[in-house]
Amino acid sequence: MDLDLIRRLSQPADTKVILCVLDGLGGLPGPRGRTELEEADTIVLDRLAEQGSVGRTMPVGPGITPGSGPGHIALFSYDPLVYEIGRGALEGTGIGFELGPNDIAARGNLCNLDGSGLITDRRAGRMPTEQTAEVCKQLSTIKLPGVELFVEPVQDQRFVLVLRGEGLSDQLTETDPQREGVAPIEATAITPAGERTADLVRQWVTAADAMLKGRVQGNGVLLRGWSPRPDMPPFPELWKLRAAAVTVYPMYRGVAKLCGMDSIEGAHSFEEEIALVKQHWNDYDFFFVHYKYTDSAGEDGDFQRKQEAITAFDRALPGLLDLKPNVLVVTGDHSTPASMAAHSWHTVPLLMWGDHVRTDTATRFSESQAAMGEIGTILAKDVLPIAFAHAGRLAKYGA
């Protein structure tokens, strides 16, 4: 549904909706011909599938493998092909850095340069995070005229550079040539709007090079993915409700915050996430609850661990059901089949349970039964409009 129509039809109601995102939920058959979800022991999810309706989401479009950003904003009802979160903004978001409206962020790598300034290792031998943090502290002391500057470590040799000030722009080239044996690219404006920012970045790179000179590991910097804070219409205004994100990892709460949701922090496990939802049950109408462990296992190519992560989710789920949400949605932001050890384009199983659901023939929550479910195969951005309709939060269109 397009956002103008959401704005027009959304209405407040005295109902609660929970969206559980099992990161990378969708899978592919393992050695016994069944997927991770199909092998998992999912007594609770199966009962919900039997009582509710199932289907599948296509996160972005046919054949498109989504990153975490598009995968989530689609589930938050934004068209991921219209609203893009730049790589710099996502990297900043991932470490909990709150981008402001006058910020421009870039992903940075410390790299190794040889005597003539050519890149010998784009990743500085995967320099340890603690050393990168030390270097970032140094690099933060560089002064630039008229802008504030943040250099934050991420992991290994990766860092985030944020420039904060009036009139900054993402209209400049990346300095990372994305190959070795050549020199870093000089930051150059690609439209006149980018000239001041490019000039500031050149000054910063020159100062950084001088500061890092003599280091054996990490004596240069590479920057890419210039991006401002994305301009998302705030979710609570679109839907006329109070929305909270409950996540263990900063990346996901960051994306939710970029969409204007509140973040309830402090959880280190799914059980603690559930406890926080319980604690704040009266403060919000919508809860986005993120479950990371399916994706991490999938990314590691560990079929067994992904299967167990799903079983563990199922064991804890009654804690959410006890709250008696009007509508509960369980799905993933994309597939991460263990056999691929990576995100994939495959559709993702979807389960909707609660008020006014039309039941279907499904008796299990599984990829194969989801393909024949009542909801059909829909774009991820259409999941919440349907869920909110079930919760009485969408008015009739036309007389």
Next chain:
Amino acid sequence: MDLDLIRRLSQPADTKVILCVLDGLGGLPGPRGRTELEEADTIVLDRLAEQGSVGRTMPVGPGITPGSGPGHIALFSYDPLVYEIGRGALEGTGIGFELGPNDIAARGNLCNLDGSGLITDRRAGRMPTEQTAEVCKQLSTIKLPGVELFVEPVQDQRFVLVLRGEGLSDQLTETDPQREGVAPIEATAITPAGERTADLVRQWVTAADAMLKGRVQGNGVLLRGWSPRPDMPPFPELWKLRAAAVTVYPMYRGVAKLCGMDSIEGAHSFEEEIALVKQHWNDYDFFFVHYKYTDSAGEDGDFQRKQEAITAFDRALPGLLDLKPNVLVVTGDHSTPASMAAHSWHTVPLLMWGDHVRTDTATRFSESQAAMGEIGTILAKDVLPIAFAHAGRLAKYGA
């Protein structure tokens, strides 16, 4: 399909197509776990489902609950998000008032005002229709410079006001504040185009107030939903055919007439509708036949009566089959589950029977089998393009 493409590809043929709309057909499981349609005795529909193909329509979009206007124009192949029928126009249409190209219509309520002009009852104690009709007759006598004026009773305290004249506009505020304890809003232009109309409406309201002064019930008027006759490209030109609507209720023939269809009038039951189709079989290529009783029962929350209405439709259906249409389509304009006693966003079962249909595994016409049918889940606006393709009325695209 978009209307330009329809215009380009549609072609005449010596074939007949019938579209039966069972208003509010789609349902939700009742006490025995089956929907109204699934509980109904549908020997004929089941045979057609077995011989033909089934699927589901999404009337407007995911999660969107359609009013009768959007639900029908979508089935007539118009995009209901592009073509909107305003509330005033629909109310006029519903009582059989034929809006002209220079008309502006509003929905009116008689209301009760206290001594200082504040609204004490927006619905004038649901004033009886006959009294409202008397008042409308009086209010029709008010003269306004340069425009003709119609005031027609609808039901209870509701009426329609139509202004007819050159240069009228819908660019003015509603006078109904939609709450009590405040005064009606003065009609005010919201763009310069609305100034003359707002001035005329203020004159009319002042004259109406003077005329109704002293009445205990219904001594004020409230106006909303200003709307012109919607500008629909005529259906018979789009599709290059002769089209007729056969309905019992004026609302539905009104929407069909707004789309340029002829109306064959005089039926008071589905059997009489069938008799009219028979009588005019040679005069038209396309018949829209409306069946109201499913929706009225659903709106009343009466599962049993909705089930029986479907059974009654099934019993009468052979009368239409005897005419040997090339293609018969049976579906609804939206769902009206008895359990919700209201229109809903749920998909609607769709049956297509006749020439060139690809059969599927369906043996019954039911929500659950429709979910797995050959046609899939499609937008309602795509139903007729598919039906007309089956009837040889869509030319090949490209060489």
